[in-house]
Amino acid sequence: MKLKALYVLVLVALVVSACAGGGQPAIVRVGWAGSPDTLNPGMAILVEAYTIFELVYDSMYELNLDGSFTLSLAESVSTSDDGLVWTYKIRDELKWHDGQPLTAEDIAWTYNLYKDTPEYPYLNGYYTPYFDTIVATENNEVVLTLTEAIPNIESQLVFLYILPKHIWENVDKLEYENFEMVGSGPFKMAEYVQNEFVRLTANKDHFATPPKVDEVVFQTFENQDALVQAIKTGQVDMVTEMPNTAAGIPGRGGKHRTCRWRPACPRRDGHHLQPG
Numbered sequence: 565m566k567l568k569a570l571y572v573l574v575l576v577a578l579v580v581s582a583c584a585g586g587g588q589p590a591i592v593r594v595g596w597a598g599s600p601d602t603l604n605p606g607m608a609i610l611v612e613a614y615t616i617f618e619l620v621y622d623s624m625y626e627l628n629l630d631g632s633f634t635l636s637l638a639e640s641v642s643t644s645d646d647g648l649v650w651t652y653k654i655r656d657e658l659k660w661h662d663g664q665p666l667t668a669e670d671i672a673w674t675y676n677l678y679k680d681t682p683e684y685p686y687l688n689g690y691y692t693p694y695f696d697t698i699v700a701t702e703n704n705e706v707v708l709t710l711t712e713a714i715p716n717i718e719s720q721l722v723f724l725y726i727l728p729k730h731i732w733e734n735v736d737k738l739e740y741e742n743f744e745m746v747g748s749g750p751f752k753m754a755e756y757v758q759n760e761f762v763r764l765t766a767n768k769d770h771f772a773t774p775p776k777v778d779e780v781v782f783q784t785f786e787n788q789d790a791l792v793q794a795i796k797t798g799q800v801d802m803v804t805e806m807p808n809t810a811a812g813i814p815g816r817g818g819k820h821r822t823c824r825w826r827p828a829c830p831r832r833d834g835h836h837l838q839p840g
Contacts, residue, residue: 590777595791595800599759599784603742605725606677606684612782614723616762619780620747621725624652624671624706625718626772633718636772637671637726638706647713648696652706658771660728661752668700673729675708683738691720750775759784 600613605621608614625633635641638652658666678684679692696709714720728746745753750773751764762782766775783800785791794800 589779591779591781592777592802593800594780594782594802594804595785595794596782596804597785597788597791600756600762603745603753603756604738604740605727605742606681606687606737609685616745616764616782617725618749619751619764620745620749620753621727622748623723623725624721627722633722637666648710650708650710650717652708654704654706655771656704658748659769660748661746661767662728664728664730666726666728666748668704668706670729671706671726672698672700673733674727675706675724677727677732677737678724681737687724691723694720751780754779 596612598610598612600608600616601610602608602613603616605613605617608617622637624635624637626636627633635652637654637658639655640653642651643649652668652671654668654671660666675692675695675698678687679695679698682688694710694712694714696711697707698709699707701707708717710717726748728748731744731746732740743753743756745756747753748767748770750767750770752767753762754765755761755763761784764780764782766778768774783794785794788805791803791805795803
């Protein structure tokens with residue numbers, strides 16, 4: 565089964581479930597040594613970009629920590645006897661961060677975008693090769709027809725982040741930098757400076773996982789030594805990587821957390837690098 569990077573899954577779970585308290589704005593500060601290469605989901609390669617996509621966008625399925633999949637944007641799914649036609653009933657009253665409705669039309673349009681854009685390094689050839697047609701119905705359903713039956717439709721759709729048609733149909737699909745990054749996920753883009761930081765604010769109205777914190781800030785550090793110093797001094801609450809030689813870092817009894825799984829992105833064979 566094609567799994568998302570465990571690194572991304574654990575980090576996102578920690579951020580979304582982090583607890584607030586004390587009456588002050590709750591801000592989670594994450595240190596990492598990288599930065600998103602782009603905010604355009606179709607053009608992205610680096611795991612830092614996929615981490616931000618996971619927080620800002622929704623997809624048809626969510627991957628659970630036990631490796632199982634749960635429907636996200638859809639409330640139900642049915643499959644034809646031959647396994648070629650998948651019909652997803654999309655939840656009603658979904659909203660984009662700008663207040664516009666998110667419907668089956670957005671989802672079908674996004675899937676067709678990924679399918680029809682061969683310049684997208686991952687979301688085209690490695691996640692849509694079995695897509696034949698994708699259409700939206702008047703009943704707010706997405707009907708996905710495959711060229712042949714496959715056993716892993718969930719892992720094909722879990723990385724296909726849904727984009728707002730009303731924005732993306734008017735831009736260059738390859739060159740669009742997507743700084744505004746209007747999504748529907750548990751966090752909203754607030755501020756981004758490449759190679760410096762990403763600041764996200766909570767979408768408290770998210771239909772599935774409204775965050776318990778108010779903000780999350782991903783801060784880029786230029787080297788491993790600076791990352792170690794940041795976690796030691798409390799400049800950040802968690803880091804995404806830590807040299808094996810680092811000493812004096814709070815352990816499980818401390819307030820800091822270290823995600824030590826090796827970052828990974830989708831590989832060109834459609835699988836994902838395993839944590840190590």
